[in-house]
Amino acid sequence: MNIAPVFRNAGRSNTFRAVNMEKDSAMLRSQGRVAPRKRLVAISVLIAGAALAVVSVGAPGTTRPVGARANAAPVAVAQSYEPHTGQPAVVKQVASDLYFFYDYDGSNSVFLVTDGGVLVIDTREHPRAGQNLIERIRKVTDKPIRWVINSHFHGDHTYGNAAFQAAGATFVAQQETARLMKLVQPKEMARRQDYFKENHYDPNEVKLILADVTFDDQMSIYLGGREVRLMYFGPGQQPGDTFVLFPQDRALFTPGAFTKHSMPNMAFTTSVDNWVKLLDRVGARNGYDVILPAHGDVAHREDIKELQSMLADEYATVKGAVAKGMTLAQAQQTLTFPQYKDWRNYSRLKSEIQNLYELIQTGKRRYFE
Ligand SMILES: [Zn+2]
Secondary structure (H helix, E strand, O other), rough: OOOHHHHHHOHHHOEEEEOOOEEEHHHOOOOOOOOOOOOOOOOOOOOOOOOEEEEEEEEOOOOOOOOOOOOOOOOOOOOOOOOOOOOEEEEEEEEEEEEEEOOOOOEEEEEEOOEEEEEOOOOOOOOOHHHHHHHHHOOHHHHOOOEEOOOOHHHHOOHHHHHHHHOOEEEEEEEHHHHHHHHOOHHHHOOOOHHHHHHHOOOHOOOOOOOOOEEEEEEEEEEEEEEEEEEEEOOOOOOOEEEEEEHHHHHEEEEOOOOOOOOOOOOOOOOOHHHHHHHHHHHHHOOOOEEEOOOOOOOOHEEEEHHHHHHHHHHHHHHHHHHHOOOOHHHHHOOOHHHOOOOOOOOHHHHHHHHHHHHHHHHHHHHHH
């Protein structure tokens, strides 16, 4: 195991080094249409039960430490999520070969840099934002981008795919993620129009790019001598939620099922009880010291408990309101959950109560119909 000092000492996020700060829109150029790509891999790995798929790519090799550069602090960028704090997106080096792209107002990404190439988790919300991420990766390495993992079906994690397709990457997703990306594409596009408008992005540039490789429960990718382990524990925030372990770096990427100090969108959740149980499983797992979430800053094991308690509390409280015969409007007016006022996305509370009402009263998720 080879862990950079910056990682070892990282009790909290501000101990990480932030690099490549810049205003997204300033560096985005017109890209035009994506050229047809050469498919390096045209296989679909479908595994039933708890089978394990292993895909080996590249020769084993040592990971070289990579440098990081700091630029001038940028100005605010508006994103689709509320509240828009204007915090600049940054890249944090969390291990010798592992980088966390952190955008408080948007969605995060992770990239692993090896001698065999680069692996990326999640591509941001538009091909131009994806291109911006590629440019940030290029400040660290000129190795080819070999793999992209889409951690769940939401457009803010997949709509940058076109830029990575043009760069020659092969796409991986859990089966449910691949299925849902296709199923809800029109709805995803519809709910992201404000983001496109705010950022002056052309919605027509977004292309639905589905996985080249899918998996069921678990899969490992070996790249440049590093293992990247994809794991599916069942539906959390939504079906398809994929966790990714970097065993050598003792780092765990978490999808929508865990985000730090953030009230999640529950329009896609099929069972809050199962979600809370899934977090028990993740919290009890060995093999990681640091969490790189899909939203929010770098986190640690104890932060999982915080989210679990919030979810259980919010769910029980709304369930109680339904049981008392409160209408949705009454519940939205009465249940203000002031204890979560400083959480990310607290401003979406009313729609979260509505989402829970739908689940509790109908047992259905209209978003998937
Ligand atoms: Zn998201």
